[in-house]
Amino acid sequence: MSSSAVVHGSVAPGFEQVREEFAAVAAAESDLGAQLAAYADGRRVVDLWTGEGVTADSLLALFSSGKGAAHLVVALLVQEGVLGLDERVARYWPEFAAEGKGGVTLRQLLEHRAGLIGVDGGFTLRELADDRLLAARLAGQKPHWEPGTGYGYHAFVIGALTGEVVRRRTGRSVQELFEERIRAPYGLDFHLGLPQELEPRYLPVQPARLTPEQEALAAAGAPAPDSLTGIAFNLNAGPPTDLVEFANTRAVRALGPASAGSVGTARGLAAMYAAAISEVDGRAPLLTPETVAEFGPARTTGTDLVTGEQDHFGLGFEAQHSRYPFLGPDAFGHSGAVGAQSFADPRSGVGYSYTRRRFGFGDGGGAAENHRLAAAVVRAAAAARATTA
Known part of the structure; x- marks a missing residue:
């Protein structure tokens, strides 16, 4: 318990409860380093941070949050007719057809239905760092289940797979397109490839602080290396x-x-998720309502074979309504392994992001506190709309 936790930053009038909830979260966890930001109808209304050494400008490792950025690029390319959801991946990337994968469509790939969660013997750290190396190894890999018959989180590889489709079709990497079309135009402080000059702002991620009881539970629940979960991670x-x-x-x-x-x-x-659904800085929303309706809602019903989560994915994005029922059915976004969570909710007009520096216990994707923080933001946004209606 850290009752003296200090919260920095500001909230717009009407969003004071969000600050109170964030302060309660900070007080409940010793040495929490975290940031919370939110937009409502294209306007930033929450900008908070807490923890020793953490500022609003601290760059944190956000892990799978990058899947949201990558698949925002994919959504734009589909919206523009550059990519077709029901085209076979092998049409764009012929080598992908090996080992019975020739019939897999881009839609199935985005839904994590390809069964291509990893490779025999695993990847080296060098391979995990480089999407081109990952894609080259994955092209020849036999799926771990028959494509289309189930779905499971392609944790370390989905961005390399969909990114290779993007590269084969456009000649540009998903990182390059994100930089040119989304990050740079909006001045987003979020990166798929961190420039060396920004390294001084990076705060290294910290491991979880576990009690002996939690350590025992974690050890008992560790997946076998050759299980689907073990292979995916x-x-x-x-x-x-x-x-x-x-x-x-x-x-x-x-x-x-x-x-x-x-x-x-x-x-x-x-800001990225706000720009996806709202006018930001005088720019029209990146995605049309039709594209949001295609990519956002849950497309995978039943149990994720890797994580055990229910109704987990839309197209590329995690279906947020399944995790946070107070959001609209087409809310879309992605969590990050350290407990981060970010999303766009077209119904409330909210773009939300919570980041953490330290792992928590049992936080696979979005940490548990996101439920109370996101709910507070959505309630305040609804009240603000009601007062201006």
Whole structure:
């Protein structure tokens, strides 16, 4: 317990309860380093941070949050007719057809239905840092289930897979397109490939502080290396991947693998999701309502074979309504392994992001406190709309 936790930053009038909830979260966890930012109808209304050494400008390892950025690029390319959801992946990337994958469509790939969660023997750290190397190995891999018959989180590889489709079709990497079309135009402090000059702002991710009881529970619940979960999280490699080491490796941050190598701030991610659905800085929303209706709602019903989560994915994005029922059915976004969570909710007009520096216990994707923080933001946004209606 840290009753003296200090919260910095500001909230817009009407969003005071969000600050109170954030302060309560900070007080409940010793040495919490976190940021919280939110937009409502294109206007930033929450900008908060807490923790020793953490500022609004601190760059944090945000892991799978990068999947949201990568698939925002994919959504734009589909919206523009550059990519077709029901085209076979092998049409764009012929080598992908090996080992019975020739019939897999881009839609199935985005829904995590391809069964291509990892490779025999696992990946090296160098391979995990480089989407091109990942794609080359994955092209020849036999799926771990028959494509289309089930779905499971392609944790370390989905960004390399969809990114290779983008590269084959456009001649540009998903990282390059994100930089040129989304990050730079909006000045987003969120990166798929962190420039060297920004390295001084990076705060290394910290491991969870576990009690002996929690350590025992974690050890008892650890997946077998050859299980679907173990393969998806590269525990079948020698040595198995350690997420703290992975994120704190400069090569990972420099190359920005789209599945797990993103770095940024809550401000940057909240602004990205706001721009996806709202007018921001005088610019029209990046996505049309029709594209949001295609990519956002849950497309995978039933149980995720890797994580056990229910109704987990839209197209590329995690279906947020399944996790946070107070959001609209087409809310879309992505969590990050350290407990981060970011999303766009077209119904409320909210772009939300919560980032953490330290792993918590049992936080696979979005940490538990996101439920209370996101709910407070959405309530305040609804009240603000009601007063201006």
